[in-house]
Amino acid sequence: MSVKSITRFLIISSAALFCNTANSQILNELGSVHGNFQIDAAYYQKDTIIDADPGSELFRYNAFGNINYSKGGFSAGVRFESYNPPLLGYLPGYKGSGVPYRFARYQHKDIDITVGNFYEQFGSGITLRAYENRGLLYDNALDGMRVIFTPKNGITIKGLVGKQRTYFSLSPGVVRGIDAEVNIMDLFDSILGKSKTKVIIGGSFVSKYQEDQNPTLVLPQNVATGAGRITIIRGGFNFNAEYANKANDPSYQNKYSYQQGHAVIASASYGTDGFSAMLSGKMLDNMSFRSDRDAQNTIAMINYQPDFSKFHTYSLMAYYPYATQPNGEVGGTGEIQYKVKKGTWLGGKYGMDITLNASAYFATDTIGIAPINDTLRNFKYSTNYSNLGEEYYHDFNIEITKKLNKKLKLTVMYANQFLNQSIVQFNTPDKEEHPDIKSHIGVIDLTWRYKTGSAIRFEAQGFFADYDYKEHAIDANGNKNITSNTGSWASALIEWTPNTHWSITVADQYNYNNPVISKRVHYYFGMIGYTNGPTRVSVSYGRQRQGIFCAGGVCRFVPSSSGLNISISSSF
Amino acid sequence: MKKLLILSSAIILSLSAFRSSDGDKIPSATVKKLDGSTTNSNTFSNNGKPIIISFWATWCKPCKKELDAINEEYAELVKETGVKLIAISIDDARSSGKVVTDVKVKGWTYEVYIDENQDFKRAMNVNNVPHTFLVDGEGKIVWSHNSYAEGDEEKLFEHVRKLAKGEKIAGH
Numbered sequence: 001m002s003v004k005s006i007t008r009f010l011i012i013s014s015a016a017l018f019c020n021t022a023n024s025q026i027l028n029e030l031g032s033v034h035g036n037f038q039i040d041a042a043y044y045q046k047d048t049i050i051d052a053d054p055g056s057e058l059f060r061y062n063a064f065g066n067i068n069y070s071k072g073g074f075s076a077g078v079r080f081e082s083y084n085p086p087l088l089g090y091l092p093g094y095k096g097s098g099v100p101y102r103f104a105r106y107q108h109k110d111i112d113i114t115v116g117n118f119y120e121q122f123g124s125g126i127t128l129r130a131y132e133n134r135g136l137l138y139d140n141a142l143d144g145m146r147v148i149f150t151p152k153n154g155i156t157i158k159g160l161v162g163k164q165r166t167y168f169s170l171s172p173g174v175v176r177g178i179d180a181e182v183n184i185m186d187l188f189d190s191i192l193g194k195s196k197t198k199v200i201i202g203g204s205f206v207s208k209y210q211e212d213q214n215p216t217l218v219l220p221q222n223v224a225t226g227a228g229r230i231t232i233i234r235g236g237f238n239f240n241a242e243y244a245n246k247a248n249d250p251s252y253q254n255k256y257s258y259q260q261g262h263a264v265i266a267s268a269s270y271g272t273d274g275f276s277a278m279l280s281g282k283m284l285d286n287m288s289f290r291s292d293r294d295a296q297n298t299i300a301m302i303n304y305q306p307d308f309s310k311f312h313t314y315s316l317m318a319y320y321p322y323a324t325q326p327n328g329e330v331g332g333t334g335e336i337q338y339k340v341k342k343g344t345w346l347g348g349k350y351g352m353d354i355t356l357n358a359s360a361y362f363a364t365d366t367i368g369i370a371p372i373n374d375t376l377r378n379f380k381y382s383t384n385y386s387n388l389g390e391e392y393y394h395d396f397n398i399e400i401t402k403k404l405n406k407k408l409k410l411t412v413m414y415a416n417q418f419l420n421q422s423i424v425q426f427n428t429p430d431k432e433e434h435p436d437i438k439s440h441i442g443v444i445d446l447t448w449r450y451k452t453g454s455a456i457r458f459e460a461q462g463f464f465a466d467y468d469y470k471e472h473a474i475d476a477n478g479n480k481n482i483t484s485n486t487g488s489w490a491s492a493l494i495e496w497t498p499n500t501h502w503s504i505t506v507a508d509q510y511n512y513n514n515p516v517i518s519k520r521v522h523y524y525f526g527m528i529g530y531t532n533g534p535t536r537v538s539v540s541y542g543r544q545r546q547g548i549f550c551a552g553g554v555c556r557f558v559p560s561s562s563g564l565n566i567s568i569s570s571s572f
Numbered sequence: 573m574k575k576l577l578i579l580s581s582a583i584i585l586s587l588s589a590f591r592s593s594d595g596d597k598i599p600s601a602t603v604k605k606l607d608g609s610t611t612n613s614n615t616f617s618n619n620g621k622p623i624i625i626s627f628w629a630t631w632c633k634p635c636k637k638e639l640d641a642i643n644e645e646y647a648e649l650v651k652e653t654g655v656k657l658i659a660i661s662i663d664d665a666r667s668s669g670k671v672v673t674d675v676k677v678k679g680w681t682y683e684v685y686i687d688e689n690q691d692f693k694r695a696m697n698v699n700n701v702p703h704t705f706l707v708d709g710e711g712k713i714v715w716s717h718n719s720y721a722e723g724d725e726e727k728l729f730e731h732v733r734k735l736a737k738g739e740k741i742a743g744h
Contacts (some may be wrong), residue, residue: 032596034596034697035697036697036698036699038699066694066697068695068697070599070600070695073600075599075600075695077655107600118693119689119690120689121654121665121688121689123595124665125664125665130690131664131689132690134699135687135700154609156610162686183609186609198607198608198609200608205646233606233607233608236676238669238672238674240669259660266670268670269670269672269673270673271672271673271675271676271677271679273678273679274675274677275677276673276676277673278606278669278670278673280669304665306665306666307666308666308669309599311630311631311666311667313631313632313633335670335673337673337677338677339677339678339679353677382654386630413675447722449722451724452723452726453721453722453723453724453726454722454723455721455722455723470715496723497721499721499723500721500723500724500727501721503721531717531718531719531721533715533717533718534716534718535718536700536718536719569698569699569700569718570699571697571698571699571703571716571718572697
């Protein structure tokens, strides 16, 4: 951390201290100051058994603090961030400290102006989404200016221009966008009267400019994308659809293909007391859109290609997660939720919740050379929309939750998953090195509330890889060149919350039939957490298995690690 | 380690300094109703009665546990104190379509909004969900709590009852 940033922070802190000495009456007139912060720090150990090697920098941390000031319609804020170096598994480019986020905003009646950094989303995000997820260290904030104009109830017009954050600086391309949304019923309420059906239509146009410095290719410097969308809501029924088109946009991501991009996204849902059904589908073809055509990972992404697959919270269910394939995919997700009524044979005294969820995603059926196989920069291909390509992912799962009596609550869950990991995670057709992962996963989760405010939770999970090990025989040293299939896992966890402040967790994950015999080891883990109001502190120690974490449609690999972790977060 | 110490002490210093500013009004941000229309958070009101603001997400198990636990006593609590619960979903484009189905199937009668790009979450300085706030009859934020442990709702009910009687809540 540089001396400059510390000084900056101390100045802000002492300014705050000064405010504190003023009495609260004056403070109210001066406006209010609020903020939050979080520090996640780790002291890593080398652990040869699980191949955890933190290198020479054993102490690492991710930290940030926001300070916001507001008075009436005016607000302003800064965020200080520091990673020296970032925790293992985060992009090393974040190494450093600074104030990458600062803004001033004024809202008055029909106008809302922001200068500096801001986050924004147009429609489903397919043309533009400047977004942050601090836990995943995903931050594509725009730095520029935004105006939101609401001339009449039911009409919203947004215009913006700026450059996107890339680590502690900005990406080279300029992003310009406009979005308009009309809530037809709100607009014509006075004429049509209160309608039960709501119809909202919207359209967006986003363009980027990046200079062409490529010595061999003639690259488009301005690339535009446009989209139209509609939402219809009536009672418990919801329908959403958006269509987007992108001009030719050769990039590192699409192997410099001059193909245009298309996207169709639609979802429908129905919900009533005790029952709901939802279906989402999408077809994405070459819609990756970045303000730096050479960027990788989560850097400089202008848009968001939605992912509807279930966001699992049990660790082994999420061991091989899916992420939208930026070059193209077709698929959908459906979900049915049903609440069995109290007092029925199945429902018993307290009722029972059942959730059925299914997802399946495939490659687009490309004719000619698909970008993934294109080594010759054969810039164009055509897509056969009536057919599906190879399977990328599926996840069929069922979850049942039932309160057994006043003290016991049980959740059981089963999933059948498939992941084409060579394409989805490693972006290569090499199936020998990265075989498809087929699995059956089971979870049992039991909470025992033994007295008011005190509970013990037991959790058992099993990940059963459906995989033919004979085919990939192991050599005399027990080493087979399978780097990305770790076989089956079993895990157990006990979490004790003696009161509402403290929690103690112990867990073990056992990689009991890793194809490499020497890697059949235990990943033990212990954690103590303390919460008081908005403040949370936790200390944990143990092994963390390698895994894939996905954010914004891009997955990143987090290596195995072992060590001590401390996390502090609060808001004020 | 030294770096961390400097950083944390700077932060803790500022934290202690800002404590006295508790009791501010709900900040301004645009949130979406389940019928698709938008509204500003600074218009949240409950006729001089307390408001619970609870940040949650469809993928957050503890959040749903908390809202379910509150739901079991909610009708009675409303009758007794006139409280209103405003549930703010921070689901992003991936899962915001599930908010309406989750709310319907669970039979929650809360006022629900979607904070799709987390404008309101940022304005309220929420780090992680669940995060629950209490707003008194004058529209001032007087209490907040991060995370959920079994039984946390009892404390919340206690605070709501105090607020409804016009009493102050001591500390966190």
